[in-house]
Amino acid sequence: METIVRKHWTSLLGVLFVLSAFITLFKYSLDEGWITDVMKIGFGLLCGTGLSVAGLEASRKRRSAYVSQIVLGLGACVLYATFSFAGIYYGLWSPMTVLIGMTAVTAGVTAFSYRFGSRLLMNISLAGGLLSPLLMQPETDQVFSLFIYLFVINAAFFSISVAKRWSELRVHAFIGTWIIYAAYFVHYNPPVDGLWSMPLRYALAAFAFYAIGFMIASWRSNRCFDGWSMYLSLANGILFGCWAINILQDDLPYSVVIALLGAVFIGTGMFMLRLVGKADSASVSHMLAGMLLLLLASSSLGSGLEAKPLVNVFVWGGIAGLLALVGQVKHWMSAAIASVVIWTVVGIYWFVETWDAPRGEWFGTFIPFLNWGAMAWVLLAAIGFYYAMRGIVVRSTDNSAYVMSMLFALLSHLIVGGLLTVQIQNVFLVYFDEYSDQLLQLSLTVSWGIYALLLYLWGAHQRQILFRIFGSVVLVLVAIKAIFMDLQGEEALYKVFVLLVLGGISFLITWVNAKWRQEEGNPQSDISNG
Missing domain, CATH: 1.20.58 (Methane Monooxygenase Hydroxylase; Chain G, domain 1)
Incomplete structure (x- = not known):
């Protein structure tokens, strides 16, 4: 594909120029009242069909394969623009009509590309299909027609991307679809009241589609969950999380959305781990992302309580310690890495929050080094020393294991220093009225x-x-x-x-x-x- 783009990028640019001109002419003729809407639709269908026939004829006569693909792709783009105009821009067609027309054109393009390996045709058609609704800027809310439009494009192009291993198609479809979602959300400014508003449904549908699609794409690639599919799967979750938080900000705490998303990431990572049979970058990255999201969600745990920082440290410190034990016993590198990440984040959090956190007195009496605040320091230090002694993360006798062990030991000693400082300060605050x-x-x-x-x-x-x-x-x-x-x-x-x-x-x-x-x-x- 890189060779094709390098040789024919000017042709691709020319197609985009022609398509932009066609759409601009559509809109300009509408503003000037030159021809009726029905005439515009008929002209678009006629031009798109004519270009498609010309491309098929060029292919039949075995002329330049690239020329025939460019002409065919331009015809598909014009047809997509016509459907966008009729079904989305003005709502002249019902959603069912848009579905039938889109399915017919997309099925034809997909079948031709699959039969003859026309990769350039698929990229041109995809670019035109995603660009058309962006350039139309409709004045009425025809989101359901747009949803059907994008669903047909994504389903077809994702399928052939997986079948032919043309990874750029799913990358472009993913990026283009979320850009269209953002543009139309801003343009329409739809109502977002309630937990099950239409914008949330569309965002959830896109998230679920790509989460499953990227999983299938990785499965078909010899169970290789690395590469673009892994990165886009993470990006898909982050994008959905941002939109969900924005949409539900008045109806649901953001921590709930983040926690649910974190659980999905952890589940996805464990599913990858189960399929592959060993920890790889994809499963580890998903599980780490899930752990971090759960940690972020826990920031609201104990809201309204003065002891909220202590609750966070004990909950997530306990999770870090449990993961360290599981990673050591089961020899799961992903669990060990997740434990270290959580321990580091919690340690930084506690160093920031400890100065304003409650002392955690037992039975209403402050006893130096025997209070909940001190126990939080002890928990973090104990986990750090466990890392250092057990060779967590790096299990070897080489220099890397020694360096990691010493690093964890030094960080643990810093925690001990923090414990001494805070406890001495509290002794003066509690037992000395004037000092x-x-x-x-x-x-x-x-x-x-x-x-x-x-x-x-x-x-x-x-x-x-x-x-x-x-x-x-x-x-x-x-x-x-x-x-x-x-x-x-x-x-x-x-x-x-x-x-x-x-x-x-x-x-x-x-x-x-x-x-x-x-x-x-x-x-x-x-x-x-x-």
């Missing part, structure tokens, strides 16, 4: 210094130099905070105590470094002097 911000900052400095020490000890225990590097970074940041930010105000004794503690931590880290270097027997491995 200075300077005292709080000094307390945080000490806790972060102890945290840096723990990182060093962990690195020495696990023989991991990466944690020593991370501990060095934390200690340097703590030193900068203590010297340049905390040495202000009047809390002199507290500052002296903090500095002495930090000094002791630094000396202890120096001792840990020396001890580790001595055990390793490699002085060059030390990257820090403490």
